[in-house]
Structure formats: structure tokens, C-alpha cells
Amino acid sequence: MSRKPRLRSGTGVTMHDVGQAAGVSAITVSRALHSPDRVSPALREKILQVVEQLGYVPNRSARQLASARSHTVLVLIPSLSNTVFIDALAGIESVLQPAGYQMLIGNTHYSDSEELALLRAYLQHSPDGLLVTGLNQLPAFRQIVAQQALPAVYMMDLSQDDRPCVGFSQEAAGASMTGHLLARGKRRIAFLGAQLDERVIKRLHGYRSALQQAGCHDPALEWLNPSPSSMQMGADMLDALLAAHPDCDGIFCCNDDLAIGAIARCQQRGIALPEQLAIGGFNDLQAAAWTTPALSSIATPRFEIGAAAARMLLQQLRGETTAVQKLDLGFQLQVRAST
Amino acid sequence: MSRKPRLRSGTGVTMHDVGQAAGVSAITVSRALHSPDRVSPALREKILQVVEQLGYVPNRSARQLASARSHTVLVLIPSLSNTVFIDALAGIESVLQPAGYQMLIGNTHYSDSEELALLRAYLQHSPDGLLVTGLNQLPAFRQIVAQQALPAVYMMDLSQDDRPCVGFSQEAAGASMTGHLLARGKRRIAFLGAQLDERVIKRLHGYRSALQQAGCHDPALEWLNPSPSSMQMGADMLDALLAAHPDCDGIFCCNDDLAIGAIARCQQRGIALPEQLAIGGFNDLQAAAWTTPALSSIATPRFEIGAAAARMLLQQLRGETTAVQKLDLGFQLQVRAST
């Protein structure tokens, strides 16, 4: 039988080789590496030495195939270009990496159907768990998650049903900024929204209820644009808004990008902030503190949301918890010169 | 032998099951999915139908284990919070995803040793290729790459040696912005640098050589801080610089974050831009166009660098190319009101 040798990736050193060199069987090497307390200390020491010496690199595919556990978590976020999700990603990484889990990142581009397609595609990696942004997945998505009994944690918002989640109330946050503008004596407060994902819509609802409660809600002041947000769009929307409603005295921008563009345009147009017009943003990006005047915003615990969601998922994976967990990490109103 | 059934991930449908249902062997299913032209059209059609019907999901681990190809690329970037690398990542994704490759993202936190550790750790996934930021890896890193014959493409800069790369000359870009400030009549031009990674140092070199050529280089105007850059740092460094050198009439900030902070502080202090002080940034982030005054910067093709590097790597993987390739995608000076 003179078969051609197969291609080998990595160093080509296998667990069996390590075992032979250490005078034990492969399974003992496996145990020394992954469940150290099931091997005597002396032997473990020796095995680790041989591992080092031979430059052994475990083969994750083989491990995964044999154990039916991938030590992999699928993370679905709507965008890579939005700092908000990158911050959450960093939080997730800070928890999963030390725990020996690999994260697979799927960029849904804010699309339900792409989200579903990504889930399907990444199922090939048989992820042990799932971290998703938002709660509004397609029915087919939910069905797959349920059918495969895939442990999942939902990020950035709070669920009304039995899904575990980590986030804060987008509506309450929207109401909070609106309430702040009201407290500053503003009464003709507009809402500038872009992208119109579920979070923006919820902030809009918070804005609405706060204004309705104060008796000064005017639907004509809600300006919504489904395109991705940008500073340019903020500037453009400001111009359009003021052209239609010169009496507008306050603006709640659904995110800081819009707000920064709007502030810059006010600066160019010589509009006095906050006297003539107060502007509030959302997310409290780094740049919010460095506009002229500095931008009031809602600070959101993105990193911590990611980290907490990852921790919650790991608990589920380890079977440490039975109860469905929901974690409200809140938000904070950052008042600066723009209001 | 009544063994307990093993845990199964995924749907539990295997290639064998699909084969049975379609009346063929497993290998034919494999071929129908991965090398369609080796199966007759009619049969392929039937197999794909059964795949759909049974909800078959291929098991990537098994594929990888059997074929010694992982269809996975390791991407190492210094930071997740810097838009520059996220943009490159998006470019990489846009190429790898359609090609059926999975990207594993490693965040080196700007650390050589972490970079090495990540490479070692991710070797467990036996990646088919490697995309790395910069050229200054540790010797041990290079040794592993060489020893494993791991195809690699280096991003963001141009190599002097035989390593394939996609980027632009950081030095030339640094010289370009400095030359622009000189052309504006500035002579006391400072350099504000943070993080001090290899790219910042090269921009500094470009700055130096441009000033030396013009005969107005003053080492006392080079302000370097190894901490991560931020807008706050830009503001602080501006204050310190002007306190020490009130005659300074131009500043080249190694990135836009510093520049935005510096501009905001000038605004606060009533310093006239660009007459009294001209400020230039680097990378041309979105926010650069929206400061007051708008920030001049060096626009860099980050997305395209990532995409081109990924394409180059795929060529290597397919063995389509023998020659080492180097791709200079250049940069562009964006002149705005701040200079």
C-alpha cells in the first residue's frame, strides 16, 4: 500500500506522537491538556514538556469532530462601520478569548435576510452559542435557533418575551433625551432618524411618548430617512428641517453622527446653540465631546453589554443557570453645551 | 454494544443520509456540492434537491479534517477601535466571504508579543493563509510563518524585502502633508504622534525628511506619546506644545483623532486657523470634514487595501501566481480649511 502521503497542515505532530515521546497513550495527552485534574501532576508536567519540545499544535477540527463541541460562538452584528457594535464586539472578545472560545463574526448589514443567510452559513461551523444584536429576527431565524436548541443571548435591547438579553431600554433612553430638551424649555422638538433599525424606532417611540405627555408632540417634526446615517446626512436633514419648520427649537438626533453633522452645519450657518436651537445626540461617541459646542448625548455601556452578554452565554453553555436572565445595564444622559 | 448516542450538533443529517435518500454514495454528494462538474447534471440536481429537503448542513470540521484545508484565513489587526483597521476588515470580508473563506480575526492590541501569541493560538485552526497589518513582526513570528509555509500578505505598508504586500508609503504620505504645510508658508511645523506604531514612526520620518530638505527641521517640535491616541490627547498635546513653542505655526498630527482634539482646543482658545496655526491630520476619517474649520488630511484607501490583500492571498492559495506581488495603492492629500 504505497499511498501518497496526505497534505498536512500545521507542524504535523499529532497527539499520538506526543504520547509516544512521553511514554503514554494519546488519550492521556488529551486529558493532560484539557482536563488536567484527571492526570497525575508529575505525568502532566512531563507531557506538557514534550508538547513544548515537539511544538505540538492541537488540531481543532479533530477535537470538534470527536467531541461535537466547537468552542465557537457566532456573533451577529448589523455593521462593522458603526462604533457601537465594534465596542460591543470588543467586550465580547474580552470574555470569550480568555475562556478559550473563538468568535465568528457575521456582518448582517442591517438586513434581516442577510442575518438569516449568515446564520445558515455559519451553522456549518456548529457554533456552541449565538450572540445577536436586537430582537427582531425573521421567523425562520427563530425557528432555526429553537430547532437546533442553540443557546442565544440578545444584545442592545430588553426583550418582552423569554429570550435572555443584555442591554437597556431604547425607549426610555429616547424619552430621557427628549425630557432633557423639554426641561431646557424647548417645545418644538424635532426627531432626526436614519437607518431606522429597531433601536432607532424605539428611540422614536420614547421621544413621542415624552412629547405627548408634555402635550407638544407634532408628527411633522419627525424626520426619518432609511439610508445609513452619516454626518453629511445630519447636515442635510438639518437644512431641510429648518426650511420646513423655522420655529423648531430643539433636535433629538437618533445618533451622534447625525448630530455632529447638524452641529457643524449650525456653526456654518451661524445658528446659536443652544439658545436658538438645542441639539442632542445618542451613544456618546468620543467625538461628541469635541464638537463646538460640545454635544449632549446618551452614553450607552456598549463594551459592558458585549462582555455581559458573552458571560451570560458562557453560563448557559456550562449549564450553570436554569433561569432566563435579563440584564438592564441602563444608560446615562451626558449634558454638554449643545443643550 | 448499546453505547449512548453521541451528542450531535446541527441537524444530525449527514452526507451519508443524503446519499441514501438520493440513491448514491456519500462521496457523490460531496462532489455534487464541492466540484459540481465531476457529477452528471441530472444527478447533481437530484442531490441538491435532497439536500434542501433534508435540511442538510455540511460539517466543516469533518471536511477540514479530511481534506487538510480549512478555508479559513487569519486576519491580524492592531485594534478594533480604530476605524482604519475596521475599514480594511470590511474590505477583506467583501472578498473572502463570497469566495467561501472564513476569516478569523485576531486583535493584537498593538503588541508584538500578543501578535505572536495570537498566531500560535490560531494555528490550531490551521488557517490556509494570513493577512497581517504592518511588517514589523517578531522573529519568532516570521519563523513560524516560514516554517509552516503559511501564505501571507502584509497590509498597510510597502515591504523592502520579498514579502507580498498591499498598502502605500507611510513615509511619502507623511512627507506629502508636511510639504503641503510648507507650501502654505509655514516654517515652524510640529509633529504630534501617539501610539508610535511602525506606521506613525514612518510618517514621522517622512515629516523629518521633508523639513530637513526645506532646511527648517527642529527636533524640539517632535512631540511623541506612546499612549493610544485620543481627541483628549490631541487637545492636551496642543496646549503643551504651544506653551513650549508659542512660535509654532503648523502641526502635522499623526492621525485625525489627535487633529480633531487639537482643532477643538484651538476653537476654545480662540486661535485662528489656519492663519495663526495650520493643522493637518491623517487618514481622512468621516469626522475630518465636519470639524470647524474642516480638517485637511491624507485620505488612505483602507477598504481597498483590505480587499486587494485578500485577493492577492486568494491568488496565492490557488497557486495562480508565482511572483511576489507588491501593490502600492497610494494616498491622497485632502486640502480643507484647517490649512
Add this chain to the structure above:
DNA sequence: TCCCAATTTGTTAGCGCTAACATGAAAAAT
């Protein structure tokens, strides 16, 4: 007509690892 090549499908074995069961040795309990 037969033969050879090209094409299509199947058989066998094994990738590297770990679950489950088995065994042997040491420690604890009787």
C-alpha cells in the same frame, strides 16, 4: 467489430481527536 480513452460513480481507508467503557493500582473502609 474491438479497443482505448474519457467520464461517472463507488470502495476503502484514514484525517486527529475524544466519549465510553475497561482495567489496574492505590487508598479507604470494614
Add this chain to the structure above:
DNA sequence: ATTTTTCATGTTAGCGCTAACAAATTGGGA
């Protein structure tokens, strides 16, 4: 001293897939 329990290690088989080889089928061309 004997039995029971615990602990440490080994044996066997198989996870799901694909490389290599083998066989069967088809289509020309001499």
C-alpha cells in the same frame, strides 16, 4: 486481611468527510 471505593491510565471505536484508487459506463475512432 479483605472488600470497597477512588483514582489514573489504557483500549476501542467512531465523529463526518474526502483523497486515492478502483470499477463501471459511455463514446469515438481504427
